[in-house]
Amino acid sequence: MKSILKQHSRASAIATAALAIFVASPALSQDLNALIWCDHADPALLQPFEEANGVKVNVKEFEGTGAGLALVEQSQPGDWDVMVIDSIDVSRGVEKGLFEPLPEDQLPFADLFPEVKMDSSTVVDGKRYGITEKFGYNTIGFNNTKVDVADMQSMASLTDPKYKGRIAIYDYYLPVIGMAAMSLGKKTADLTDADLPAISDVLMKMKANAKLVGEVTASQTALATGEVDILVGGGEWVTAGLAKENPALDFSIPKEGAVLWSQALAMFKDSKNKDLALKFIQYILSPEGQARLATSSCYWGMPANSKAALTDEQKKTLRFDEQPAFLARAQAYPAPSAELDKKMQDIWTGMLQAQ
């Protein structure tokens, strides 16, 4: 009996040690560890890079900058090499001392749509820490067989009783608050505490018309299945990927404009594979990488690089040729201070709780 116990405890000790080694082992040095959004998890995007460089890209998906930064804080320095982040939040990572300046001369900045470079948030103290890779609009997504398309040219329709119960609201407070502000003629970049009561009124009116407030999948599903006819905050990221199955799904940039979303890539200061990380960023920003990222299976969006190798059909679906006009009418995400951000989230919470 004793010998059996001894044998078992030895086996357990070996198993425990093996498990500890397995858990504690860092990824192979030639692995690239990337904190990403779901669009970067598409094998069609990653495989060409992995095969060309003989490396493995390990990805960890997250949603929301706060959750992403928390993942970094819970990791060891050097665990991660690159991160996808809202362009407007690059400076938050820089403030925490996380990111490495990017070599502008080795990246295709000249080919980017000028409006999406977002220097105000990606450049800190003269150094660039993030490069925009993909963008699009939080605007009005709709089913053009179910609504009066002319109505979709004005945000006033979103609070019109005509569409009561036929609207879904995308559950992310910054862009929808941006849209509410624009409907009041305010600029998203200039929002202050004083603007919040009026914005809250607009949100309440939208809620009164809404059937649901949903995150990406829920709102996309609601529009695609006909549960609702309009998605506040929708855009090409909802409609383009479904264009083949449901060509009636469309989006407008109303007369008041739209909110421009953009996501950027940043490199970690403590990365142990900075050369490989830079190669990855170069690949994603290359015409081929941009086309694959733009049409990722998770969601489509406009490539930041105007020379992205998209097919004519893909360009048509993304309304590529209309971008100069769209960008001229778009305003960036609100980029509030931490204090204003909290207040914005609170009025959003109030809207969600309103009956």
Added chain:
Amino acid sequence: MNESPPGRLLPWALVTPALLWTLVFFVLPFIAMAALSFLEHGGGQATFDNYRQFLDNPSYWRAMVNSLEVTLTVTAISVLLAYPFAWILAEVVPQRLQRLALVLAILPFWTSYVVRSYSWLLVLAQNGVVNRALVGSGLVDAPLQLANTRAATIIGFVHFFVMLLTLTIFANLKQLSPSYRRAAADLGAGPLRTFLHVILPLTLPGIMVGAFLTFVLAIGDYITPQILGGNNELLMPQLIMMQIGRRGDFPLASALAIILMLVVTLAYLLCARWLKIERA
């Protein structure tokens, strides 16, 4: 006779792994979370502000009220449905078929929780089975809004928890000796009186255990209200998650989680007192 020291140590040695597990994966994280709840977001200064926000902000209060309303409704409906179901399984279904019946009863447990919730969303949707049946049969003129409502959240929860409660009540019913019923009959009690005065009180522990588990699991659940409720109102788990998503406000999220835990603890104390299972 006194036990030898090794004999006294053996029970401790046996429970040490469980104690260590609880210490490392529950007590320490809980202490860390409690400590975090008293810190300022981003600043690291000590503060009561996170708890004060809960008291001051009606939307936060509302989340707790919503959670309690939904959870108590789910618990009540689940008990009312599970009891007759367990009774039928224990008393009506022949002994040889009971195992099969139990397996069939818990089949829905075998599918992913998320998949089950999305399935309900499709069933309750405007063009879903329920609305098609209602409109097709002429009971209603136009589809009802069933998905993305509190009712949808409650349906999703009840579907899950009826099974859990059925199992706890069934186990309780099976443990009851037939002598109780025979004795009641000998004393002149009819079936209804026997049920109300003998069977029901004796199966109350099973009901309370199941009801408490239902309450605890439902009040902390994020998935079902998020998928089926359509965010038309917030429950506590959703409010907690909201603090983390973009702003990463872990101190406020921790404070809200502690408050939720206090409510669960209170529910436990109420159940424990009522069942008189606490030590004197």
